[in-house]
Amino acid sequence: MIRTLLRVLGPEYAQAMRRTVVLMTVTAMAEGLSYALLVPVLRELFGSTPDDAVPWLIAFGAAVAVYAVLRYVSDLSGMRVGTKMLHGMYYRLGEHLARLPIGWYNSGRVGEVSVMAGRGLLRAMGVSAHLLAPFISALVTPLTIVAVMIAFNWQLGVAALIAAPVVAAIQKWTARSMADADADRHERDKEASDRVIEFLRAQPVLRAGGRTGERFELLDDSLQEVQRSSRRTVLAMLPGAVGLTVAVQVAFTAVLALGTSLALGGSIGAAEVLTILVLAARCADPLLSLSDIGAGLRGAQSELERLDKVLSTAPLPEPREPVRPVDHDLAFESVTFRHGDRTVFDEVSFSVPQGQRLAVVGLSGAGKSTLLQLLARFYDVDSGAVRVGGVDVREIDTEVLMAQIAIVFQDVHLFDGTIEENVRLGRPDADDADVRAAATAARLDEVIERLPGGWEANVGEGGALLSGGERQRVSIARALLKNVPIVLLDEVTSALDPVNETAVHEGIERLTAGRTVVMVAHRMRTVRRADRVLFLEGGHIGEEGSHDELLARNGRYADFWNISMAPAVSD
Incomplete structure (x- = not known):
């Protein structure tokens, strides 16, 4: 999706978008690394000399403060880039539409462009402001925490890491099952927009025919199709959301069972088990949010692809060495x-x-x-x-x-x-x-x-x-x-x-x-x-x-x- 977004944005905004992505990635890594300091904190607190935990607590507080600053800066950067992109994309889309051949504007384009220039563009350009930071955090922070877990205890780290391909497979399966539903929803939205415009334009005919009190069947049918399409979209998303929740909970339970087994066997202490559980819980929270974030990203991806298709439509070419006519025959x-x-x-x-x-x-x-x-x-x-x-x-x-x-x-x-x-x-x-x-x-x-x-x-x-x-x-x-x-x-x-x-x-x-x-x-x-x-x-x-x-x-x-x-x- 990032590649599509950068292609749609063009060179003017792509560089700023790359910087924002890098900043958000560093922020997510900083969040994961800050949790690594919980290992020595809890170890000292549950050890024989709890006072030794004070320096680690201070370090943990400093790390959280650094993360908070990075988060503020990255979120602010995302909002600014998103606002500038939205403003710029309206102009870019408008200028491009003005240069397309008149033949491109067939009868079906009115509703399509209406949806795209309204909700579609807001949805696509809202990625950097509202979805990108949570998405990167949901991926990078758990992976960083798992790396910390592997460094602390490779067995527990590997057990947590096993959930990664399962989660990825569920997300890919959900995206594939949602693709048809999203495409159908877009078509229904476009059809409904066309019917609304037709209904408004048909008012003189409807009133002349004495049908002002009747329902406009074409509009009614299209709105009902939008409702049915929305229901199909929700049903298509439900298995993926449930599957993701089950997979994360099973992985957490597996880590808990393995940690308990290792503690009972004397391989690690109670403090270490508690630390691992805290880290595992911090992995689970962002992973569970992937369901909602993924739905938003899929919708944005669909809009980006449609926007990219329009922007990729070749306008009438301009001459490299234009000639100015002198006469007017x-x-x-x-x-x-x-x-x-x-x-x-x-x-x-x-x-x-x-x-x-x-x-x-x-x-x-x-x-x-x-x-x-x-x-x-x-x-x-x-x-x-x-x-x-x-x-x-x-x-x-x-x-x-x-x-x-x-x-x-x-x-x-x-x-x-x-x-x-x-x-x-x-x-x-x-x-x-x-x-x-x-x-x-x-x-x-x-x-x-x-x-x-x-x-x-x-x-x-x-x-x-x-x-x-x-x-x-x-x-x-x-x-x-x-x-x-x-x-x-x-x-x-x-x-x-x-x-x-x-x-x-x-x-x-x-x-x-x-x-x-x-x-x-x-x-x-x-x-x-x-x-x-x-x-x-x-x-x-x-x-x-x-x-x-x-x-x-x-x-x-x-x-x-x-x-x-x-x-x-x-x-």
């Missing part, structure tokens, strides 16, 4: 891209000259949004190249690439904060005049005027306190404030009412003026303003040209256009 060159078992693009090529607009249309699932994501390098292509300004995006530093691109998604996510804070995400160092100008250009000022609090109005988690059109205006204002040469638009008006659609279109016109634009079009009216149109079909470009050219060909695009515009014509 875009191009796909023989791009092939697969998502799982599905080929989304197969040898696709096209270009967008600097300052022009490209509209991308096609049936659902044709890869329109994926095309935008490849341009922004949310994924890397399997073959071919995506170029910005003639430079392969894989050769551009990620921060430099994203500084050239503004993206307005169909589903806008706003952070729980004020409108101004969300707009300033586009350019945090912008002055107030630029922020206000961007809001006016996006017609966000109309929203701000009617909201209580104005610029300080809170948008709620995910922007829940704003309508879809209002969230889009915030997103457009954010992109306007960023003021970059390339704009990617993903069906931004597909679900807006006419008033908001008009306002958003005006904001988009200001946003795209003079810039290189790629827009995924859902409402076909927006296609007319594009310089060129791509019609995606079956992983290929079915047709390409201007809107009027494609209509004149009377091909697949013309059919798609006629079907899309039919409701508008009938109205």
